[in-house]
Amino acid sequence: MCPDQGRDGIRPGNLIVLTGPSGVGKGVVRELALARCPRMVLSVSVTTRPRRAHEIEGVDYFFRTEEQFAKLRAAGELLEWAEFAGAYYGTPRAWVEDRLAAGLDVLLEIEVQGAKQVLASHPDAVLVFLSPPSFEALRERLYRRGTDSPDKIALRLRKAEEELRERHLFRYEIVNDDVEVAAMNLVHIVHAERCRIRPERSGERT
Template sequence: MSGRRGLLIVLSGPSGVGKGTVGQKLRERMPDLVYSVSVTSRPPRAGEVEGVNYFFRSREQFEEMIRQDAFLEWAEYVSNYYGTPKAFVFEKLAQGRDVLLEIEVQGARQVRRRYPDGVFIFLAPPTWEALVDRIQGRGTEDPAVISERLRQAEQEVREVDLYDYVVVNDDVDAAVERIRCIITAEHLRRARAFDEMRRRLTREVWR
């Protein structure tokens, strides 16, 4: 990878906005992008696979990982823990690989503090009504959980100032292309591209 450090791309937004769908299609379009699988204490949903969708752990196991400082970020969301394994992310970045985190807003706030060089993208719904319909239409959670997710989503939308970019998920393919363009542009930022340019040109140019 020519010695460059990879980009940490943080994709987050309110529950139900479609982070998983957009992230999956982005990885299909950018196959070299590394997906960081999160750890969670919630039970698997139908069709979810250990090590692919999440690493599923008990609350006790998760809390032990917190004590060991094993997470780049972690949060408790709707009575369940979610976290990003730190060692895996830093290893891939050091190898020059771009790493995608699909995380909640609470977690993005922690990553911003611990790794400010990341690229922070907020995935927004086209309308509030569209977000409500998506959350209510899942059919996998009871009304109390749905109500909590809606309350949390309302708070998360207000935290958009945490992010570098906002992408509206009005069309999945269009949203994916916007994010791909953001990643391409971030690699061309002068601060990131300068060292790469120096390696490619002769030393005499920089005397």
């Protein structure tokens, strides 16, 4: 069992960042891992895209106008942000830090560029890169999904090549050749990081 408390009270949670190329299976791995980690919560993103009928404010997303989003960026209230399909998405700093302070682990599922932004502001963030078993396997998954045109798939694959070249920047790499095994590997990482002795908690100076 890992400690729930540090010497000064509640032990802060860890910021877990899951990233990887489009089509690698981040969403499924995320949901399986969350179901097995009761002390880990999924970050709720801010977005400027229109709310869909089934979506709930503050549960699925925080919905904001472009002007409101720009103000959040300017005030440094986003851990990371990106533009996708004509809309802006970002991670609210206060929401994440409040939950970390309460002892919860917070999971972010974001793009590689966003993960690099998080690392710049939170060097202790636990960055996990989810890789396909091979580039050809990723290509097959994207075509099998049937949600994108061939041109869009080609764009995703070019971006995936760039992202795979940057996986050395991350603390952990999980190869998703079996989604159940990949999810359990993520769970093991979460548990291991929770047990890790942190220098500031052990009396050491960094």
